[in-house]
Every structure is written in C-alpha cells, then in structure tokens.
C-alpha cells in the first residue's frame with residue numbers, strides 16, 4: 015500500500031480488501047469512478063474536488079434527481095456505469111438497495127456516522143441531513159397560530175393556507191416518513207386533507223417565494239432553502255420565519271441524504287474510499303463551512319453554526335431503509351396530488 019496515502023484511505027482500503035474486493039489499489043492506474051449524483055451539484059462538486067485533491071482519484075459526475083437516477087439504476091442493473099450513488103433523500107437509495115444493487119458499505123465508514131443517520135443494515139450510509147420545517151409569512155401568522163403537528167395541516171382550519179411541492183423527492187420523503195410513523199390509512203387521510211387545503215408549487219424554492227410574497231400563509235419545505243436564500247440576498251425569505259415541529263412529530267422528520275456503492279462497480283476500493291472521505295473529517299467539514307446549509311452527520315462533526323443544532327430538533331426515529339417511495343407515489347396519486 016502506498017505509504018503516502020492518508021490514513022483514512024488506508025483504513026478504507028483495508029476494509030474493502032476484507033470485503034473481498036479485487037487487486038490492490040494504486041492511484042496511478044486508477045480509471046477513476048463514476049458517481050450518479052442526485053445531491054445538490056455544488057455540494058457534491060466541493061466533495062469531489064477535496065477527494066481528488068487528497069487521493070488523486072478522478073471522479074466523473076452524472077447529475078439528476080433522486081427518483082430519476084434511482085429508477086435509472088434499477089433499469090440498468092449490473093450493466094450500470096455507476097460506481098457510487100448519492101441521493102438528496104433516503105427513498106431513492108432504499109429503492110436501489112431493495113433491488114439488491116448495493117455492496118455493503120465498509121464498516122470503517124459506517125462507524126464514522128451516528129447510528130441515527132444511516133439505515134440499520136449498512137447497505138448505504140448517511141452523508142448529510144435536512145430537516146422538515148414549517149415556513150410562514152410573519153405578517154400572516156403569529157407564533158400562537160402555528161400548528162402543533164404536521165398532521166394538523168389536513169384539518170379544515172388550514173384550508174387554502176399552505177403550500178408544498180408534492181411532485182418533488184424532498185416532499186415525498188416527508189410523506190414516506192408520515193407513512194412509516196402513522197400507517198397507510200392515516201397517511202391517505204392526511205394526503206386527502208392536503209389536497210383540499212394546500213396549493214401545489216413546482217419546487218421548494220417556489221414554495222418559499224410564494225410564502226414570502228404572502229400568496230400562501232405557510233409552506234412545508236426543508237430548512238436549507240431559507241438559509242441559502244438568507245445567505246444570498248434574502249429577497250425570497252425576508253418576510254418569513256421557520257417553525258420546527260420538534261416533539262418527534264412527523265413534521266420534525268430529518269431526511270438523510272445517502273451514499274452507496276454499486277455491487278456491480280469494478281472500482282470497489284475507489285468507490286468505498288469516496289464514501290469514506292465524504293463521511294470523514296474533511297468531507298463533513300464542507301457542510302460546516304460551505305453554503306449548502308445541510309446538516310453534517312459524521313460523529314463529532316459540526317454543522318454550519320447558523321443552523322438550529324440537529325440534536326435540538328427532536329426528530330422522530332425512522333429507519334431510513336424502510337421509506338417506501340412506490341407506496342408514497344401510489345397514495346399521493348390516490349389522493350389526487352400527483
């Protein structure tokens with residue numbers, strides 16, 4: 015093994031050797047890896063630059079969204095060009111995992127991430143996280159009028175007053191959490207209430223903009239949309255505030271962005287090294303210092319200091335590998351939302 019390799023990489027390579035991966039790794043004869051990336055392009059680019067700088071391993075990115083790339087991987091099967099899959103949310107990763115397409119993640123990588131931020135069975139690992147929030151227009155709602163639970167938003171009191179982006183993977187991950195926590199019948203009822211009460215927009219940025227402009231009193235989105243906007247001009251969020259449901263409410267759901275290595279990859283060691291790097295010190299530090307405003311999930315890793323700390327969000331416990339995107343699409347279609 016190259017003595018100049020950083021120690022985290024040696025650990026990763028040893029771990030993958032134990033998993034039965036092929037020949038010993040040498041940066042000079044590496045063809046590099048292909049990453050199917052559904053995470054935000056700017057965040058993944060920062061990860062790739064740091065990884066290539068530290069290891070010499072080249073990375074080719076193919077960008078898309080969660081459901082598009084998840085379905086593509088299932089269709090391509092073992093013929094896929096992908097070595098690694100990165101998602102924004104867990105359901106697309108669970109889809110690929112359930113199709114039997116993922117190699118186990120090296121245990122040294124799993125150990126870098128808190129148990130709450132990875133699925134129980136170790137087929138993939140959390141790389142970042144995002145929190146559900148209720149964003150509201152400060153001149154439309156007072157703090158006393160805020161809902162106690164996400165489930166309240168299906169009641170007649172909220173008719174015509176909130177917005178969401180039901181077609182997006184972000185919102186569908188929240189619905190998957192409701193399904194996992196409340197069961198099918200209660201989820202379908204909630205979705206029917208949403209259909210009656212909420213206005214649909216395309217994308218969470220459009221939801222934030224509508225709430226800021228007072229076209230909707232409130233919306234259900236992820237936290238980082240507001241922080242990213244505040245970090246720029248604030249023009250789409252200055253009239254808004256964020257309400258965190260907490261109390262293990264379904265609306266306090268924290269969605270895990272995932273990373274997995276394809277079992278069909280011919281570059282197992284490099285692919286495992288990439289996940290090891292992202293979840294390690296340097297990879298997680300990009301979440302603390304960069305402009306993504308997503309949460310770090312590495313043990314001992316700090317998130318951006320502007321964020322409400324992850325530990326204070328009192329999120330419900332949800333096994334990310336159980337989030338079922340197919341059932342969510344079925345129920346949302348039945349409720350008339352898709």
Ligand SMILES: [Fe+2]
Pocket residue numbers: 102184218236
């Ligand atoms: Fe998003």
